[in-house]
Structures are given as structure tokens and as C-alpha cells.
Amino acid sequence: MAISACQALLLMALAAAALMMSTASGTLQYNFYSSSCPKAEEAVRNATVKIISNNPTMGAAIVRLFFHDCFVKGCDASILLDQSSSNPQPEKLAIPLRGYDAVNTIKAAVEAVCPGVVSCADILAFAARDSAMVSGGFTFPMLGGRRDGLASDLRDIFGSIPAPNMQVQQLVGSFSAKGLSAGDLVALSGAHSFGITHCSFVTPRLYPAVDPTLNATYAAALRKVCPQSSGGGTVLNNNNITDPNVLSNQYYKNLGTREVLFKSDQTLTSDAATAKMVQDNADNPVAWMARFAGAMVRMGGIEVLTGNQGEIRKVCGATNSGS
Template sequence: MLLMGLLCLGGKGQLRADYYASSCPNLSKVVWREVFKAIQNEMRMGASLLRLHFHDCFVNGCDGSILLDGSDSEKFAPPNLNSARGFEVIDTIKAAVENECNGIVSCADIVAISARDSVLLSGGRPWTVLLGRRDGLVSNQTGAANGLPSPFDSLGVIISKFAAVGLSTTDVVTLSGAHTIGRARCALFNNRLFNFSGTGAADPTLDSSLASQLQSLCPLNGDGNVTTPLDQSSIDFFDNHYFNNLINNKGVLSSDQILFSGDAATTTSTITLVQSYGSNSGLFFSQFGSSMVKMGNISPLTGNVGEVRKNCRVVNSS
């Protein structure tokens, strides 16, 4: 009730759905059109745009800092290097938005809207994106290196990284469901394929047939940048199959499979959520939207803080 009351006030510092209703009334149509074209050109781009929003919000809050260029930028932090993508699509969307309403819409808000549209265009359900973020002035490479969850993290570490930005264990499981679309590089999971933990065999929590398939794709000393779909059962389609994959030991990343197959003493709540989402797609879709709104509210810059960048890759000239 308190949150709804604050949103209704719509005052300084508050994000709201109608923030651009007067200043850029066609914003949603412009972003939708450009995201549609990008996904039509490459279906994988939906996952990439969704991931940009996630990786932006976890570092300095949702301020568009992941978009900034420079050798010390977040783009070159290990979790993003050769991994985060879609920057050119954001550039294209920004140009189209600037043509519609110059100097009004922040890059951070464009990333947030693009993430929602990507999910919808990939078969998921929409949510109301709250707007009014401004763009940050600095990138935080160290923060990206240390704060973003890693495929190699334990469940406890992942939960703590989510908690550090105000997200719960429920959000961990729910937002991990974004891996129902997208791809993963061999370098992020080949530790599970050969001599796992010194056993001389694959990770026992990885389905044997999937392990064989991935071993062929990602041989020892092979190209670590080769990719495979995170959800082998419904590639590029946003649904709840990801959770059933975990139940069947078919999670590609360790950080995914650990939600269901980790230490029972620490994963009871995550196991229950995985089972619930696996059997009820409507529940997953509903909670995913709620968790995305919550994530989008991580430390936004509002009012006179930050700026509205003219070019998403660089701060405005003083």
C-alpha cells in the first residue's frame, strides 16, 4: 500500500509508468518497432537486450552505465567481456527516439523498455515498466567484476549478491528464468564436462545425454566462445521450460542447476520455487514481471541527478 501510494504521488525521485506521456507520447511505439526489427533480424537479440538491463541494474543501479565506452568501462569487466551484446541495437533505438523527441528519454529507460519488449516478442508476457530514470556519469568496472553473479558462484554467493541490491531469494529463482532464452559460451560451463571436481567424469548433476552433447560441442582445449542454447527444449522462446530442465538435470550452467540440485539444506526454498514455476507457467510469468519491476527500481537516478545522454556511449559534453 505504501509503495502504491508513493507511485501515485509521482513526485521527484519516483519512477512512474506515464513519465513520458506528455514529453514523448510515442515512445513505446518507437521502441517496440526497433526491438521488433532487431529480433526479426536475430532472434537471440531478445535475450541480449534483457540481459543488458540485468547487468546495468546490478552495477550503480539502473543508470545506463553498462552502455558507456572506455577501457575502464563495465563492458570490459569479466562478466561482460565477449559476453554482453546488443549495444548497437540500443544505439539504433536511441537514434529513433531522439528523432521522435530530442533530449527527453534516458538511455537507462530505453534499456528497461527494450528488456520488456524483448520478453514479449519472445513469447512472454508484458509488465508495466516504470520510467523516469536518468543516466549515470561514470562506469564501474570493478563493481561489475565483483557484483554481478557468476556462473561459477555458489548459491549462497549468488543469493548474497542479489541481497546486496535489495533482491530476494525468490527474485534469484524468478530472474534466473530469463535463461529460458539466450545462449551460453563453452567457457562458462566446460568445467562441468570433464574431470568435474577431480572426479574424472562430468558433473553428476548434469544429464548424461546432455553432457555427451556438450562434450562434443565443447571439447577439451576447444574454442571457449562457441555457444549453445541455455534452454535446449524451446530455443529462443520465453516459457517455463527452463525450470523443467532443472528438474531433469538439464541446466547448462552450474548456477542454474544449483537452484534445484544443490545442498538441500540451503536450497529447499529454491527447489520449491523451481517446481512451482515448472508446473505453473502463469505463476512464473506473473512473478517474473514483478521481479523485473523490482529490479528496475534498484537505485535509479532521478530528478536533477545524472543526465539524459545524447549518445548512450558517452557522457554529454559540459
């Protein structure tokens, strides 16, 4: 979507405020690679734009990878590690996610410019930011300086990732455990405006009886796409009114008409505080963009490895030891 110069300035100012808060600890920095690899973010951006231009569904996939990485063991690229002797059951075995090949392609583009300098954790963070630029039409500064972790264990996922059947207070608690606010929860939930999901996450709201918080007409349409025996088939995302590959505040409008896929989406309207946030985001797309930007930056600071911790992987799917 196109935004005016005035709106862009507002967005950048609000994102910068979040940036200042995030850098209070001094662990991550804006423009971290200005000396060591000045073309790093440009390389990430160019590769990300090309990937999403060729396959528009990849924008949502990359943002989701970033979310999963940060909520499990912190933003350390553990979600990207393949199975190995030291990581026999990595996180990626637990949940079917897309985008691994895309991140590997972006990493290769950066390695061609600056070998061994930029972490996979930072590449994923920058690529998620640039996915918002391509799919949502807005951008913001993203901190750098993360290091890559050495371990990945699917058992770490349990209890870390918010579930699609959670109630609002459970979601607020889940985000609070990661240092994020209820406002961050609502802002980041806007990412459900693009991408796809599996019927298995939706059918609990459809059978044996339709969830009363679900719009009846919408439920009837979903039942056609996801019959009771549908298994893992896919359905379109929450942005069914417009384009499923566009990141926007349409999600919040769909909450108002009860046309969202997950119970964890609709529950945001069941609490007075989060319901007001939902309405504010529905009414003001530019303010939501700024909130989303700030929340993405704050999420990118969860339990990061910095300094001499971890390593800078040569490839994102394996540690440098290869074990």
C-alpha cells in the same frame, strides 16, 4: 507463446501489484513520459520488435544488457558507455556482451520523436520489457524516470554480477544485496531459457570429470560441442528442448532433468525453498510470467538516478560532455 485473455488479465494484475510496491518510494513512475514524450514507449517497442524480428537472438541479448546494467552501479546505462578519457576502462570491456548496436538503434528512433527527453537507462528498461513481449509472448508495465550515469568502470563489475559457479546461498545473498528476494532470483533465472553462452562457462562442469549434478547424457552431448580445448566457443542455451530464442518456463523443467548449463542454475534445486519455487514455475507458466514481470520491474529500480541526478544522454555510448 499465446496466452488467453483470462491469463493475460492475471498477468497484468500481478505485475501491477509489483508496480505498486516499486513506486512506494515515488522515484520512478508508470507512464513517466506521458506528457514530455507520449510516443516514447511506442517508439521503443516498434524499434525493438523490428530488431528482434530481423535477428531473434537479440531478445536475450537486450535482457542480459539490462540485467548487467542494473546489477553494476544500478540501472543508469553505465554498461552502454564507450571508452573515453573520463571512462578509460568502461564496464563493457570486462564481459563480452551483445546488443549495444541494438540499443543505439532504439535510442535513435526515440530521439527522432523527442530529442533529449528519454534516458538511455529507460530505453534499455523498456526494450528489455519489449524483448519479453516478442520472445516470450507476454508484456507488463515498466516504470520510467531513470537518468543516465556519467561514469563506467569495469572494476565495479567484480563482486556485483553473480557468477555461474555460485551456490544457491551465494546467489540469494547477491540478489539480497540489490534489494531483491530469493523469489526474484528464481523468477529472473528463467531468462536463461533463451540466448547463448560460451563454452568457457560450461567446461568447468565437464572437465576433468563431469559434475555429478549434471545429467550424464546431456553432459556427453555438451562435451561434443565443447571439447576441453574449445576455448571461447559458443553453445546453445538452457532451452535446448524447444527454441533457443524463446523466453519460457522450459528452463525450470530442464532443471528437473538436470539439463542446464551452469552450476548456478542447478543449485536452485539444492535448497528446499528455491526448489519449491522452481517446481511452481515449471508447473504454472502464467504464474512464472507474472513473477518474472514483477522481478524485472523491481530489478529496474536498483540504485536508480532520478530528478536532477546524472543526465539525459544524447547518444547512449557517450556522456553529453563527450569526455
